[in-house]
Amino acid sequence: MKVTLITGASGGIGEALAYQLAEKKHNLLLVARNEEKLKQLCAELSLKNGITAQYIVADLSKPDAAKLVFEESNNRNFSVTLLVNNAGIGSSGEFSKNNLQLELDMLQLNNASLVALCHLFLPDMIKNKNGSIINVASLAAFFPSPYMAVYAASKVFVRSFTEALTQECKPYGIKVMLFNPGFTSTNFMNTTANDNAWGKVLTEGAYTQTSDQVATEMIQAWEKKKSFHVSGRMNAILIKIGGLIPNSLIAKLFADSKRKKMKL
Structure with a gap:
């Protein structure tokens, strides 16, 4: 059975994406850590849309999780045509x-498991001459971000890797898209590592989209066979302007602004 595999599907953008793709009659394989949420979501999507929605519980911040997802997908005789x-x-x-x-x-999670999933599922896509990959990066992929240094760097990796992979996959007819959301109304900032004074400074007054808005833009961009998309007009403009300014200056301005808000 052909399925769309979505990681991080138990909330936020991933959950919104699952709802919208189910309405478009995609059979779904949802991956996240929260089994209770995944079970409820799959039952609802299947009943409401007449599709097959299954889940795999996996923590992709662990080294062997991507392989577990791949093997379990094969055990269920799924053919992942959209990752x-x-x-x-x-x-x-x-x-x-x-x-x-x-x-x-x-x-x-942000890098190694993403690379592993691409590497594991791509060969069958190439063999079947049918498949697409969407890698979700961030606005942070375009700007160094002091006080969010490792996260921003991880998204730079996703951007570079995906842009290169897009070209490698072209001869095989496999579509790869780099998708870049900005701040989104999700639980992203409510984690242990983000729910602190620095995190609040980062998001204060920021242009924000809803998960549904971001998911809609992602699907529209994919259906148009884009290889690159920035979610939100304001975010797209910001990236264009930022491209004219040296990264060293952007980093200094970001750091100065955050320290001022923190009264340091």
């Missing part, structure tokens, strides 16, 4: 004071 690497976490605060293990877990 959405949406799962991601962030951290806020001074790098030297942040919890090192949480920073490393973030790199595993």
Whole structure:
């Protein structure tokens, strides 16, 4: 059975995406850590839309999780024709004071597991000459972000990797898209690593979209076969303006602004 696999599907953008793709009659394979939420979501989507929606419980911040997802997908005889690497976490605060293990877990989730899932599912897509990958980066992929240093760097990796992978996959007819949301109304900032004074400073007054708005833009961009999209007109303008300013100056301005708000 052909399915769309969405990571980070138990909330936020991933959940909104699941609802919208189910309405478009995509069979779904949802991946996240929260089994209770996934079970309820799959039951609702299946009943409401007449599709098959199944889930795999996996913590992609762990090294073997991507392989587990791949093997379980094969065990269920699923053919993943659309892979959405949406799962991601962030951290806020001074790098030297942040919890090192949480920073490393973030790199595993945001980078290593994303790479692993692409590597595991791509061969069958190429063999079948049918498949798409959407890798979710962030506005942070375009700007160094002091006091969110590791998160921003992880998204730069996603951007560079995806832009290169897009070109490698073209001869095989496999579509790859780099999707870049800005601040979104989700629980992203409510995690242990983000729910602090630095995190609140980061989001204060920021232009924000809803999860549904972001999911809609992602699907529209994918249906138009785009290889790159920034969610939100204001965010797209910000990236264009930022491209004219040296990264070193952007980093200084960001740091000065955040320290001023923190009264340091």
